[in-house]
Amino acid sequence: MRTLDENETTLVFEKLFKFTGNNLKNIVESPSHEGPxxxxxxxxxxxxxxxxxxVSESLVRRATNVGRENLVSxxxxxxxxxxxxxFHLIIQALGILAGxxxxxxxxxxxxxxxxxxxxxxxxxxxGRITDSINPxxxxxxxxxxxxxxxxxxAARSTQDCRKVDPNANVVLHLAxxxxxxxxxxxx
Amino acid sequence: xxxxDLGHLMAFDPTHQFSSLPSSREELxxxxxxxxxxxxxxVANALFSLPSTExxxxxxxKLPPPTTKLPREKHLPKPKPPTKWETFAKMKxxxxxxxxxxxxxxxxxxxxxRYGYDRVxxxxxxxxxxxxxxxxxGEDPFAKRRADKRKRVDKQEKNRVQNLKEAAxxxxxxxxxxxxxxxxxxxxxxxxxxxxxxxxxxxVAGIAATATxxxxxxxxxxxxxxxxxxxxxxxxxxxxxxxxxxxxxxxxQTDRVLNKLISxxxxxxxxxxxxxxxxxxxxxxxxxxxxxxxxxSTSSKLKPKKNLQKKSSNKKGPSSSKKAKSKSK
Numbered sequence: 001m002r003t004l005d006e007n008e009t010t011l012v013f014e015k016l017f018k019f020t021g022n023n024l025k026n027i028v029e030s031p032s033h034e035g036p037x038x039x040x041x042x043x044x045x046x047x048x049x050x051x052x053x054x055v056s057e058s059l060v061r062r063a064t065n066v067g068r069e070n071l072v073s074x075x076x077x078x079x080x081x082x083x084x085x086x087f088h089l090i091i092q093a094l095g096i097l098a099g100x101x102x103x104x105x106x107x108x109x110x111x112x113x114x115x116x117x118x119x120x121x122x123x124x125x126x127g128r129i130t131d132s133i134n135p136x137x138x139x140x141x142x143x144x145x146x147x148x149x150x151x152x153x154a155a156r157s158t159q160d161c162r163k164v165d166p167n168a169n170v171v172l173h174l175a176x177x178x179x180x181x182x183x184x185x186x187x
Numbered sequence: 188x189x190x191x192d193l194g195h196l197m198a199f200d201p202t203h204q205f206s207s208l209p210s211s212r213e214e215l216x217x218x219x220x221x222x223x224x225x226x227x228x229x230v231a232n233a234l235f236s237l238p239s240t241e242x243x244x245x246x247x248x249k250l251p252p253p254t255t256k257l258p259r260e261k262h263l264p265k266p267k268p269p270t271k272w273e274t275f276a277k278m279k280x281x282x283x284x285x286x287x288x289x290x291x292x293x294x295x296x297x298x299x300x301r302y303g304y305d306r307v308x309x310x311x312x313x314x315x316x317x318x319x320x321x322x323x324x325g326e327d328p329f330a331k332r333r334a335d336k337r338k339r340v341d342k343q344e345k346n347r348v349q350n351l352k353e354a355a356x357x358x359x360x361x362x363x364x365x366x367x368x369x370x371x372x373x374x375x376x377x378x379x380x381x382x383x384x385x386x387x388x389x390x391v392a393g394i395a396a397t398a399t400x401x402x403x404x405x406x407x408x409x410x411x412x413x414x415x416x417x418x419x420x421x422x423x424x425x426x427x428x429x430x431x432x433x434x435x436x437x438x439x440q441t442d443r444v445l446n447k448l449i450s451x452x453x454x455x456x457x458x459x460x461x462x463x464x465x466x467x468x469x470x471x472x473x474x475x476x477x478x479x480x481x482x483x484s485t486s487s488k489l490k491p492k493k494n495l496q497k498k499s500s501n502k503k504g505p506s507s508s509k510k511a512k513s514k515s516k
Contacts, residue, residue: 003425003437009444017448024448028441044437046427061428132458159460 001048001063001071011087012045012052015079019089019138019151021102032056043075051080052087054096077187091150091175092187094140098148101140103133105171112143115150116178124166133158139171150176189229193237194253198226265359270350310336389413 004012017024031040035058046053046060048071055063055075063074078093089097107115111125127144137154152171161170179187191198203222209215239246269277276283292299292307299307316328354360396412397403425437 001427003427005422005424006440006444009440010448013441013444013448017452021452022449025445028445042438044441057428064428132461 001046001053001060001066001068001074004045004047004052008047008052008081008087009045011081011085012079015087015089015138016097018136019097019102019140020100023100023102026100027054027096032058034058035062045078046074047081048074050082051077054078054093089151089175090187091177091179094148094151094175094177097138097151098140098142101151102130103137103139103154104130104142105139106142106144106146107149109144112149115141115173116176118173118176118178118182120155120169120173121152121171122166123161123164123168123170126161126170129158129161129170131158135160141171141176148177150174150178189226191229191233192253192255193230193233193251195255195257196230196234196250197253197255198229198233200226265357267354267359267361268357270353271346 013024013028016027020027027043030043032043033040034056035041037058041057043054043056044060046055048068051073053073053075054077059075063071076092076095077090078096079087079089081087105121105126106128107121107125108127111122114125115121121141133139133154134157135154138151139154140151141149143149150173152174155169155172156164164170188202189198189200200222205218209218234248235246237248237250239248241247275281286301288301289298290301290307291297294308294312299305299309301307310332316332322328351360351364392412396406399406425440
């Protein structure tokens, strides 16, 4: 387990910024009440075996007792660095993304299942969408009852969405909570 | 009686004699120690009788110059054998006499150095050379002059080395030449055989050990052989947990990255489309209010204020405010 260096921090933050915008500040500065400490600590990002974890600092201090080889996971794993050095978010990051999301899409109940099987979100399945989305922005996908289902990348801007035909992709799938079943071993 | 030489912090007793030669070695040591103690005491007494200045660490005295002449550590330098010119000059009776360092230069009518850069009668100052009848055709007089100069310099260097060789035979090389003697082409001076130091040996062994395709990773290690030194820099990371609370450096780093990111995207804060629609909606509302009776104007004034308060209180949960906006749309 180690801290991220400056380049890695920039990569991680840029990716999170796509989804959260200025709410990234909340993620970085939110206080943690974990552990026996009286004063609230903070959350921080730690890297172990190419995976990035979002951990409270009290947990980090306790985890220093565990060797790098033996440490399987700590806190919330939010993503991993690929061999080529890019940063990918994984489904477990949904928790912190959903609370601070800038762009959101709500799915109709009929199209929820399709998304949870790993398909892109079609225009026909969109129940509601926040405005001022630009193509390429990170979007968090919710069910109509405000349950976060996953996240993806916007394929079109909000304005374009009104015009396109119902079979066009609106959100390109990145991760969904169906992965907890489909890819149980890899998570 | 002791004589004390404070310059060397030394005292001795030239008149001391053992009254009777001590019988055993212990006694001899004992009496020597006693005499030594007396002498040290004499030095101490003399020291404390000197005028002193007070300092934090105690009194400080200035020692007088030493009076005892100690013998030289190294032998006297051997006389240098005369150089070829010196022998020649002695034979001819040529005497050295002093010359001025600067000379009046007729050409430039200025005082110039006798030798070296910017000297009197410098060849470089002559731009034109008159042709003579003895000149060979097709020869550059300037190039010839340069070549002649080079030749003279080389000859002088040869003479110098020859004289040094002669001096080396007598063991009278000047010390500064001795240090560089291995670099000089002097036969007869032997470079001290170089002993390979332990570190150098280790370096060579390390180079040999890593000279395989795998960098020596899979080679059998000899007994006592150390791992090859890793000559690139290790990456340094901030501490995982620094004392109590997060390391201040890590906080600094995250803040720096965060601020950079936010300032880079600050132009996105103003959403023009949104601003225009909001402006239009407000206008519409105003118009509707004006059309309506003036009695309700007070209540309509209150409404936007309420909205403002809601917005400020809902700042923490942006999701809820957005939902409200999208609903209102």
